[in-house]
Amino acid sequence: MSTSLRCLLDKAAARRIMKALLKLASAQELTAEEIHALGLYERAGLQGMRLFIVPPTDNVLKRLASFAAYAPLIAFFRSRTETIVPARYFKRWARRLRDHGFTREDAAVLALGTFGTSRDASVLGAHFVATFDQPMINHWRMQQAPIQKRLAAMRLHLRPSYRAAALPQVRRPEHIPEESLSGIQRLHEDAASYEA
Amino acid sequence: MEARLALPVSIEQVAVVIKQMSRSDRERLLDLVPDLRQMSLHAPRAQEDKELAMVERMHGEVSRALGGQLLSLSEPFLGDLTLGQYLELPEEECGRLWDAWAEIDLEELEELDVHLAAVPAR
Numbered sequence: 001m002s003t004s005l006r007c008l009l010d011k012a013a014a015r016r017i018m019k020a021l022l023k024l025a026s027a028q029e030l031t032a033e034e035i036h037a038l039g040l041y042e043r044a045g046l047q048g049m050r051l052f053i054v055p056p057t058d059n060v061l062k063r064l065a066s067f068a069a070y071a072p073l074i075a076f077f078r079s080r081t082e083t084i085v086p087a088r089y090f091k092r093w094a095r096r097l098r099d100h101g102f103t104r105e106d107a108a109v110l111a112l113g114t115f116g117t118s119r120d121a122s123v124l125g126a127h128f129v130a131t132f133d134q135p136m137i138n139h140w141r142m143q144q145a146p147i148q149k150r151l152a153a154m155r156l157h158l159r160p161s162y163r164a165a166a167l168p169q170v171r172r173p174e175h176i177p178e179e180s181l182s183g184i185q186r187l188h189e190d191a192a193s194y195e196a
Numbered sequence: 197m198e199a200r201l202a203l204p205v206s207i208e209q210v211a212v213v214i215k216q217m218s219r220s221d222r223e224r225l226l227d228l229v230p231d232l233r234q235m236s237l238h239a240p241r242a243q244e245d246k247e248l249a250m251v252e253r254m255h256g257e258v259s260r261a262l263g264g265q266l267l268s269l270s271e272p273f274l275g276d277l278t279l280g281q282y283l284e285l286p287e288e289e290c291g292r293l294w295d296a297w298a299e300i301d302l303e304e305l306e307e308l309d310v311h312l313a314a315v316p317a318r
Contacts, residue, residue, distance in 0.1 A: 006317055012287070015294055019283065024251070024258040026267040028283055035247050042250055055305060056298030060274075063297055069271050076261035088307045108302040113317075121310045125317035161309075164316035 005049045007040070008084055008116065008126040010109050012133065013173055014057045017041045021073055033132055040130060040173035045080050052084040052116070052126060054109060082118055084126070089154075089162060090115040096150060100143045106136050113168030114151070125166055130173045140170040 009017070016037035020030050030038070044051045053061075065074040094104075094111035102110060113129045131137065140147075148167060155163050203210070214222065226233045269280030274297055282290070 011294060011298075012291060015290060016287075019290070020254075021258055022267065022279065023283060024255045025262055026269055026279060026283070028269075030251065033287075035251060038254055039247065039250055042254055055302065056295070056300045059300050060294050060297045064274055067272065067274075069267060072261050072263070073258070073267075076258065086302070086305050086307045087310050090307050091303055094303060104303075112302070117308055117310045117314065121308050122314055123317070124310050124314045127317045161312045161314050164318060166316055166318050168317060 005047075005128070006052060006123060006126040007044060007049055007128040007130055007176060008052045008054070008109070008113050008168065009040075009057070009081070010129060010131040010133070011054060011057055013037055013040075013130040014053045014081075016132070018061070018077060021077060022070075025073055036172065036174040037130075037132075040176055041080065043176075050118075051081045052118075053081050054112065055083055055085075058083040084112050084116040085119055085121075086112060087115045087117040087121070087124060087162075089158060089165075093151075093154070096154070097147070100147055101139060102136070106133070110140065110168070110170070113170070114165050115162070124162065124164065126168050128176050129168045129170045130176055131170060132172060134172070137170050137172065 016034050017040075020034035020038040020041075022028075023030050023034065041051065043049070061074050061078065065071050090111050093115050094107045097107035097110050098104060109129060109131075113126045116125060117123055144167075151165065151167060155165060158165070214225070217225070267279060269278060269283070271279040273279045273282045275282075275293055277285075282293075285293070
């Protein structure tokens, strides 16, 4: 399980999946973005990709689950998602990402993509961050080279279990590719040409 | 008869080259590979069909999770809203409400130490 691909849903991506489920449960029509988010949710289930949500999303879901009518739907959503936990160096890395022009909130989500872990602390980071925030995606791409350089420099001084920390691919849910793990390994090695 | 050539680079690298082409070169490419033009005409419809099938499957799963009962739009929701009122809100407003309901600052959370053999995202 721990070798599965991992995808971190930012708040808006998780919210749209939840809104899509609520709409399906009340016979309402879905928007294009909700369909794209729901597509990622289904694809993850079919392909064994681990989906993570951020702790603020988890908090909202807990509050919503206190309403009996929504509890089964929340349980359904939670059956395919886990809550990411900040790992050591998360705050330090978030501060450094802010130096590259990311907002406090964006930097925190992106930092979880590198220094986030599961509740059992058996993984480090996510392969993807799913977001609908196109300016953030563009800025992440623009800043790839200096951020990679900064992470490489930081890694030299980290504890051994953190020295393989990597940057996630930041993409819209519909662009999270249906690729094998070996495909993703190649993608990381040749990120510059893939993103061009 | 055309010789069959092995692709010496990845599809992604071919895509990069195509992105760098001028419009006239792209049109020439479409003339040389007419299948591409045909595929692009059918792609939107195929994508819509794929999405429709996905929504149908998910509808079935949601229905089973709820024991076949639909949720009423008048069901109370967070923030003194009904479900129907919440679903009609613009995304920006939903975002503001979720931020308020979350009541948590990521940077105030305690950091956890990963295991020595923690699997990196590589």
